[in-house]
Amino acid sequence: MERVLSLFASELEATENAMREAITSDIPNIPQIINHITSSGGKRFRPLLLLSCAAMFNYRDAKRFRFAAIIEFIHTATLLHDDVVDVAQTRRGQESANKKWGNAASVLTGDFLLASSMLIMAQHGDMEVIRIVANMLRLMSEGEILQLNKSGRGDTSEKDYLRIVQGKTAALTSAACEVGARLAGASAAQQRALAQVGLHIGTVFQITDDILDYSSDKEEMGKDINQDISEGKMTLPLIHAMEKASREERMFMQEALTHGKITPAKREKVISLVVSYGGIEYARSQSSQRIKDVRKILGNFPASPAQESLLTIAEYAASRSK
Amino acid sequence: MERVLSLFASELEATENAMREAITSDIPNIPQIINHITSSGGKRFRPLLLLSCAAMFNYRDAKRFRFAAIIEFIHTATLLHDDVVDVAQTRRGQESANKKWGNAASVLTGDFLLASSMLIMAQHGDMEVIRIVANMLRLMSEGEILQLNKSGRGDTSEKDYLRIVQGKTAALTSAACEVGARLAGASAAQQRALAQVGLHIGTVFQITDDILDYSSDKEEMGKDINQDISEGKMTLPLIHAMEKASREERMFMQEALTHGKITPAKREKVISLVVSYGGIEYARSQSSQRIKDVRKILGNFPASPAQESLLTIAEYAASRSK
Known part of the structure; x- marks a missing residue:
């Protein structure tokens, strides 16, 4: 992954400049809030996807940096809105914008970013x-609302899960790839193929998140683990285990997830059921399947550093340890 | 105004159909939330502006209903976001969406409406x-953030006020008129002229709101009066009075507005200062000035029922008693 970042270092720098140029409001807290959140160490993962896809077709127009900036802005807008919704206190180790500037300014600055984009x-x-x-924005809001509806609900299917993941992560990564290809003048079939690559990468990224929440090493993660169960989030390992479990076990899990305040003992029991029914292996296999598909799709394009970068990003999304 | 509404009755009906057709999500609470708020008796004031402007150029394409629906959707999205921000309990006499479905679903359904538009x-x-x-969306978010920044602040200028009003109301009414003219193939100069008409109408609508908050008749208004001062809202009558007041009075008003919890006695004193410094007359004169300008601009267009309707709407915005 370090190699990809250094390959695209100057392009990511140009994207930062495009972001700065686009935020021209004379209302002082608008750029303040945006800078607060964009300068807190995001990895520019989504702009990188757009730039890689554009590079596959040797597209060199500076326009691509504006669109990479838009993709990061839309991501930033969703973070601002999510933190209000989740009453978040921190974001990437610093005070969240809603904590620092209030809910109103956070929601409205999110809207400002969408309008500017x-x-x-x-x-x-x-x-x-x-x-x-x-x-993409429509899929995102639908997926997030579906996630709210399905919170703590044992009848969440894998299909529901994938739609939720599309909303949370994969619609944006897919659009980043599709827009990159489109800007570069790729054919409709090529655009569709890269949109699919982006969809896989976002999905794998989220599945990895799900798996890492079961990691036994809180130190290594640098954040609390086993949070998803406490929050009633229906993640892939859990959904798989609930499908495989006996009726009785399923009812136990459903009950444990429902009330919002699970006891530590019940949580341990849910975790051990997820593990014993192979929920984590299943999630890993779903992730591998998608990486295989990414490799296959990318194999249809001529070899290039950009094509290799995309594959590296996909593999990183699956193998990252935090 | 009744005459305008009956003249456009079938067009407004077609706009309702376009709104229903556009909300096609299979996530059940999305149409529920949207219907809850759109069927609670809004006057479709903004679609009416778009349709009137399109009608001035005899534009008959059914496309206009889709765009009238969009204008109402954007208005609805801002209501959903505003109610979350204001922690509103009710909206138009019924439970607010955030109260009924929660903050998260309200913010996200607002986002869904913007994406659909x-x-x-x-x-x-x-x-x-x-x-x-x-x-327009950018001006709206800027204006609303400026309003937050200026809340309770005695140094709010009339220029600040007009920008806030643009954000709250007039950017949307202006865009409604401009889009109506644009769809109808009006010239650039005609589009600009009608955008200005829409800006005036929205501004007048808001100034009237400010004045009505000083109305002595709570019964007639059907809602609490003198709320703006309690909420630290810097409205036009107040801003004018603060400019005219003595240094001492200004400091008193500033102090009374600052703490968020004004006492009834101090509130009465602020009201009497606003009245004695002619704040309400001043706001009325600002409103009349704009109506005069609307009449002048519309006078440059050939006479038509649609042109008359626009003038009636402008006069209604100034003269409405609730």
């Missing part, structure tokens, strides 16, 4: 790019 | 319409 697209984009982004 | 524009609009809407 739309304005940049209206100035520099084509209608198809706007359609891709609008469709 | 953007998608419809990408399918049916031209790039200039998207630019108008994106620019």
Whole structure:
């Protein structure tokens, strides 16, 4: 992954500049809030996907940095809205924007970022790019609302899960790839193929998150583990275990997840059921399957450093340890 | 106003249908939340502006209903976000969406409406319409953030006030008129003229709101009066009075507004200062000035029922008693 980051170092730098240029509001707390959250050490994972896909077709127009900035802005807007919704106190180890500036300013700055993104697209984009982004935003809000609806519910299917993951992560990574390809003048089939690569990468990224929450090493993770169960989040290892479990065990798990305040003993029992029914292995296999598919799709494109980078990013999404 | 509503009755009906058609999510609470808020008796004031402006140029394409629906959706999205921000319990006499479905679902359904609006524009609009809407959304979020910043602050200027009003109300009414004219193929100068009409109408609508908050008749208003001062809102009558007041009085008002919890006695004193310094008359004169300008601008267009309707709407915005 370090190699990919150094390969794209100057492009990511240009993206940072494009982000700074786009935030031109004279209302002082708007740039303050945006800088607070964008300068807190995000990895620019999503811009990197857009830039890699554009690079596969040797696209060199500086326009790509504006669109990479938009993808990061939309990500930032969702973080701002999510932190209000979750009443978050911190984000990436520092005070969250809602804690520091209040809910109102956070929601509205998120809206400002979405509006600014739309304005940049209206100035520099084509209608198809706007359609891709609008469709993505719709999938994102649908997926997140579905997640709320399914919180703590044992009848969450794997299909529901994948739609939730699309909303949380994969719609944006997919759009990042699709927009990169589209800007670069890729064919419709190539755009679809790379949108699929982006969808897989986002999904794998989220599945890895699910698995890491069962990691036994809190120190290594640098954050609390086993949080998903406490929050009633229906993740892939848990969904798989509930499908495999006996009726009685399923009822126990459902009951434990329902009330929002699970006891430590019940949580341990749920974890041991997830482990014994192979929930973690199943999630890993689902992740591997998608990496295999990414490799296959990318194999249809001519070899290039950008194509290799995409594969590296996909593998990183699966293998990262925090 | 009744005459305008009956003139556009079938067009408003078609707009309702377009709204229903556009909300196609299979996630059940999304249409539920949207219907809850859109069917609670909004006056479709903003779609009416778009339809009137389109009608001035005899534009008959059914596309106008989709765009009228978008304008109402964006208004609805801002209501959903505002109610979360204000921790509102009710909206138009019924339980607010955030009270009934929670903050998260309300914020996300607002986002869903914005995404859906953007998608419809990408399918049916031209790039200039998207630019108008994106620019409006940016002005709206800036104006609302400025309002937060200026809450309870005696140094709020009339210029600040007008920018806040643009964010709260007038950017959307202006865009409604501009998009209506644009769809109908009006010239750039005609579009600008009608955008200005929409800006005036929204501003007048808000100034009237400010004045009505000083109304002595709570029964007639059907809601609490003198709320703005309690909430530290810097409205036009108050801003004018603060400019005219003595240094001592200004300091008293500033102090009374600052702490968020004004006493009834201090509130009465602030009200009497606003009245004695002619704050209400001043606001009325600012409103009349704008109506005069609307009449002048509309006078440059050939006479038509639609043109008359716009003037009636503007006069209604100034003269409404609740």
